[in-house]
Amino acid sequence: MPSHIFGRSTTGTPPTAVRGDGCYLIDGAGKRYLDGSGGAAVSCLGHSDPEVRAALHRQLDELAFAHTGFFTSGPAEALADRLIANAPQGIERVYLVSGGSEAVEAAIKLARQYFIEIGQPQRHRLIARRQSYHGNTLGALAAGGNAWRRAQFAPLLAQTSHIAPCYEYRDRRPDETAEAYGLRVADELEAEILRLGPETVMAFIAEPVVGATLGAVPAVPGYLKRIRGICDRHGVLLILDEVMCGMGRTGHLFACEEDGVAPDMITIAKGLGAGYQPIGALLASGRLYDAIAAGSGFFQHGHTYMGHPMAAAAADAVLAAILGRGLLPRVRQQGAKLDAALRAALGQHPHVGDIRGRGLFRGIEVVADRDSKTPFEPALGVHRKIKALAFDAGLICYPMGGTLDGRQGDHVLIAPPFIIDDAQIDELVAKLTGAIRGATGA
Numbered sequence: 001m002p003s004h005i006f007g008r009s010t011t012g013t014p015p016t017a018v019r020g021d022g023c024y025l026i027d028g029a030g031k032r033y034l035d036g037s038g039g040a041a042v043s044c045l046g047h048s049d050p051e052v053r054a055a056l057h058r059q060l061d062e063l064a065f066a067h068t069g070f071f072t073s074g075p076a077e078a079l080a081d082r083l084i085a086n087a088p089q090g091i092e093r094v095y096l097v098s099g100g101s102e103a104v105e106a107a108i109k110l111a112r113q114y115f116i117e118i119g120q121p122q123r124h125r126l127i128a129r130r131q132s133y134h135g136n137t138l139g140a141l142a143a144g145g146n147a148w149r150r151a152q153f154a155p156l157l158a159q160t161s162h163i164a165p166c167y168e169y170r171d172r173r174p175d176e177t178a179e180a181y182g183l184r185v186a187d188e189l190e191a192e193i194l195r196l197g198p199e200t201v202m203a204f205i206a207e208p209v210v211g212a213t214l215g216a217v218p219a220v221p222g223y224l225k226r227i228r229g230i231c232d233r234h235g236v237l238l239i240l241d242e243v244m245c246g247m248g249r250t251g252h253l254f255a256c257e258e259d260g261v262a263p264d265m266i267t268i269a270k271g272l273g274a275g276y277q278p279i280g281a282l283l284a285s286g287r288l289y290d291a292i293a294a295g296s297g298f299f300q301h302g303h304t305y306m307g308h309p310m311a312a313a314a315a316d317a318v319l320a321a322i323l324g325r326g327l328l329p330r331v332r333q334q335g336a337k338l339d340a341a342l343r344a345a346l347g348q349h350p351h352v353g354d355i356r357g358r359g360l361f362r363g364i365e366v367v368a369d370r371d372s373k374t375p376f377e378p379a380l381g382v383h384r385k386i387k388a389l390a391f392d393a394g395l396i397c398y399p400m401g402g403t404l405d406g407r408q409g410d411h412v413l414i415a416p417p418f419i420i421d422d423a424q425i426d427e428l429v430a431k432l433t434g435a436i437r438g439a440t441g442a
Contacts, residue, residue, distance in 0.1 A: 020047020023417045023424055025396070033391070034416075036428045037398035041211060041244045041361065041415035044271040045321055052276045055317035059310055068307040075312035082319050083283060086253050088262035092286035095299075096279065096307040100243030100269035101135030103280040104205070107239045107265045108139050109301050111203040114237070114288050117295035123202040127161045127192055127236075131406070133213040134205060134241050134267075143205050146213045147406025161196065163188040165210060166219045169354040169365065170373065170404065182223035190230045203237040203264075208255040211244035212400060215363030215411030216356055218250075224259040231264075237288075238263040243280065244361075247271035248322045248418060251332035251359035258358065264288060274318040277311035327418045334420055335359040341429040342414075349433075351376075351440040362414040365403060366436065375409040376440075378402075383410040385439035386432075395431035412436070 003013050015027035023046050024032045035043055045052060059075060066073055080094035095110075097103050108126060115123040128134065130145040141150060142157035145165075150157060164171065164185045172181040193201050208224060210217040224240075231238045240263040245255040249271055252258050256266070265288070269280030292299055305311075322328065339355065339362060346352045346364060353367035366386070368376045376382045383399035390397045403409030416428060 022046045022048060023420055031394065033394050033396050034424060034427055034431070035396045036390075036414055036416050036432065037396055038271075038415045038417055039275060039396070040270065040398060041249060041413070042270045042273075043275040044248060044418050045274045045318060046417040046419050047275070049274070049276070049321065051321060052274065052314055052317040055313050056276065056310060059313035063309050065308060065310070067304070068302070073307065073309040073312065075309045075316055076307045079312045079316040079319070082316060082323075083281065086319075086323065087283055088254055088256060088266070090262050090264075090285045090287070091266065091283045093284045093289040095282040095284065096312060097269075097281060097303060098278045098305050098308070098311070099280045100241075100267060101137040101140045101280075102303060102306075103243060103267035103269055103282045104135045104140040104143060104241060105137050106282040106301055107205070107267050108143065108203070110265065110282065110284060110288060110299065111237050111239065113300060114291050115202050117291045120199070122199055125161065125196050125201045126158075127163060127189065127196075127201060127204045129165045129206055130162045131165045131167065131213050131403075132162075132205075132207060132210060132241075134207075135243070144213075146402065148402045149213075149406070151406075161192050163192050165214065165217070166223050167210075167214060167217055168220050169217070169356065172220075178220040179222045182220035183226050186223050186226035186230065189227060190234075193230070193234050193236060198234040198236070201234065201236050203239050204231055205239040205241055207241045207245060208259060208261075209245040209250055209358055209361060211361070211413060212398070214403060215365060215400065215413050216358070216361045216415075217363065218356065218358050219259055221259075224256065224261040228261050228263075237265065239265045239267065241267045243267050243269045244415075245358075247319075248328055248331055249359055249361045249415060251328055251335060253322065253328065255358070272318065273311060273315045276318065277308070277314040278305075279308070279311040279315045322418070331359045331418050334418070334425065335362070337422065338362055338414070338416075338420075338425050338429070341425055342432075345429050345433045346436065349436065350442050352436070357414075360414075360416055360418060360420070364412045364414070364432075364436070366410040366412065366440065375404060378407055382439050383412070386410075386412055386435045389435035389438045390431055393431045393434060395428060395435070397432060397435075
């Protein structure tokens with residue numbers, strides 16, 4: 001019987017997932033797939049966590065839904081308390097939504113309303129980075145800097161300025177230290193603020209570790225601290241998008257902890273619900289909340305399913321597991337093992353240009369020529385071949401194209417569940433190595 005699903009692609013029907021077992025998904029034919037990317041860096045606890053499942057059963061027996069226009073709920077309050085107890089300094093409020101794009105939309109709108117509330121309505125401009133990705137709704141897509149994702153929707157997008165990414169592998173000059181490079185590209189933010197007029201700029205948004213569009217590229221030391229200083233100097237809000245890299249993925253609950261930076265807003269999702277329920281959140285500083293409270297008293301934004309009790313119960317159980325089972329140090333430990341295994345297997349491969357990342361968030365950049373860093377021709381579809389070969393071998397990974405500029409370049413993102421064991425790391429690396437060799441012919 002033909003499917004009536006309007007899927008991501010109109011070519012072919014994917015296998016049907018019927019069961020989860022730890023780090024594995026199982027299809028209708030019984031084939032097991034090692035989830036080497038957690039879907040899209042989502043399934044941080046694997047696919048069959050008993051405590052999260054039990055929390056959902058308990059909540060369903062008590063309360064499934066109550067609209068936040070009328071009620072709060074116990075699970076939402078508990079989740080917010082747990083997040084704020086572990087958040088960077090100054091972050092005091094949690095605005096619960098249903099996913100990462102919604103969280104970014106909320107952040108952009110809160111930035112705008114904040115400046116209206118404090119009497120600076122001329123501030124409306126947003127600055128982001130090229131090769132960033134902040135979501136697929138129109139506001140989040142406008143913030144993103146990936147040319148391929150933006151192209152066909154460009155007439156619908158709000159104008160956003162884009163400066164250089166912090167992309168050390170491609171852009172650091174031979175005569176620069178990593179720190180000097182980071183300061184140079186960070187200073188592009190100040191130049192852009194001055195070009196636009198500081199009085200017109202409301203916010204700068206960036207991923208501390210860029211995920212989907214660059215492949216686990218972390219900021220170099222000192223970069224985000226310089227960014228924070230520039231924002232402070234010009235009264236610009238700093239929004240850090242941790243939808244993909246946050247919630248323990250890098251070995252810290254918030255990725256920005258490793259950079260020693262506290263933003264004005266943080267967006268989170270994906271690992272927050274670990275796939276057990278759709279959920280995201282905007283975390284905001286007390287200063288922003290207080291401005292709304294002292295002004296209109298109402299954030300002019302909202303969605304029907306925000307603060308959903310079932311989603312909040314799942315996310316609170318996920319956070320309790322991450323914090324209570326020692327999973328953050330485990331991510332750092334297993335991440336180091338994964339990095340070492342990738343370098344041992346692929347570090348000298350003629351078509352692997354870079355292996356990078358933090359914790360269990362790793363990227364492999366695939367190139368036509370290792371010495372010159374020349375990318376493969378986009379028409380070859382190397383990333384698509386890697387994905388297909390890996391999937392055939394029983395490995396789910398997250399390859400993407402357009403790494404350099406939205407058109408050229410290929411990379412593979414690896415983001416397995418935090419519970420991955422040593423044998424599964426070996427399985428992941430072996431199957432990924434085979435897929436890369438098959439796709440590149442070497």
